[in-house]
Amino acid sequence: xxxxxxxxxxxxxxxxxxxxxxxxxxxxxxxxxxxxxxxxxxxxxxxxxxxxxxxxxxxxxxxxxxxxxxxxxxxxxxxxxxxxxxxxxxxxxxxxxxxxxxxxxxxxxxxxxxxxxxxxxxxxxxxxxxxxxxxxxxxxxxxxxxxxxxxxxxxxxxxxxxxxxxxxxxxxxxxxxxxxxxxxxx
Numbered sequence: 686x687x688x689x690x691x692x693x694x695x696x697x698x699x700x701x702x703x704x705x706x707x708x709x710x711x712x713x714x715x716x717x718x719x720x721x722x723x724x725x726x727x728x729x730x731x732x733x734x735x736x737x738x739x740x741x742x743x744x745x746x747x748x749x750x751x752x753x754x755x756x757x758x759x760x761x762x763x764x765x766x767x768x769x770x771x772x773x774x775x776x777x778x779x780x781x782x783x784x785x786x787x788x789x790x791x792x793x794x795x796x797x798x799x800x801x802x803x804x805x806x807x808x809x810x811x812x813x814x815x816x817x818x819x820x821x822x823x824x825x826x827x828x829x830x831x832x833x834x835x836x837x838x839x840x841x842x843x844x845x846x847x848x849x850x851x852x853x854x855x856x857x858x859x860x861x862x863x864x865x866x867x868x869x870x871x
Contacts, residue, residue, distance in 0.1 A: 686825070686833045687843070694847045703854030711853045713762070718755040722748040730807050742784020745807060749776040763859075764849025767871045771841025778819035778836065779807075787814030788821040792834045797827025808834060845871070 699705060725748040729741045749772060756769035779786050786808040793810055808821045821834035848868055851859040858864055 686831055686835065687839075689831050690843045691846065694843070694850050697847070697858075698850050698854045698856050701851070701856040701858045703851060703856030703859070705854055707854050708850075713755075714758040715755045718751045718758075722751040722755070725751070726807070739783075745784045746776070746780055749779065762849060763852040763868055764845045764847070764871065767845030767848055768842050769845070771838040771843075771845060774819050774838035774841060775836060776838075778816045778838070781815035782811055782820075785809055785811065786820055786836065787811045787817045788834050789817070789824075792822055792824040795824035795826055796832045796834050798832070798834065 695705065725744055729744045729748070733741065752772055753769065753776065756765055756772060759765045760769065775786065785806060788808045788810050790810045811817075814820060819836060819838060821836050821839075823836065823840075824834050825832045848871055851864075852868070859868075
């Protein structure tokens with residue numbers, strides 16, 4: 686889902702006169718932390734889903750801490766604070782639920798997602814979720830090609846990535862005075 690959102694944002698950057706080749710010179714501090722966090726998430730969710738749930742939940746949280754450090758180091762880049770806020774909201778929901786993002790049963794049903802596999806899941810309906818309003822409460826319907834559930838934190842991450850990419854690529858959206866003023870702190 687994030688890949689599709691990124692593709693849509695990149696198309697909007699190009700459509701509004703942004704130069705994607707500017708990303709080649711865009712500097713990000715400690716990008717290796719984000720790469721390592723994503724690898725860790727992949728391993729916990731895909732490679733070893735039947736390992737110890739406490740260990741996998743802890744590793745899931747550690748991946749958010751690693752990404753948070755990278756966000757902190759890049760907090761001066763437009764869009765990164767918004768990405769960080771989205772990640773923080775997701776991290777709070779995950780931490781409050783022992784490493785699993787709580788998913789709304791209604792959202793899971795709307796998205797047509799399969800029920801629990803018995804192994805570790807990064808997002809799942811929980812019996813008594815904490816901070817459930819920060820969980821995966823929104824759904825892309827099953828009838829759509831990329832059906833899934835998502836959270837308000839996910840929306841923050843995508844919005845922050847859109848801001849970052851528009852400013853990094855110098856699109857007309859980023860050059861608009863109102864947008865530049867509004868995004869001074871985002």
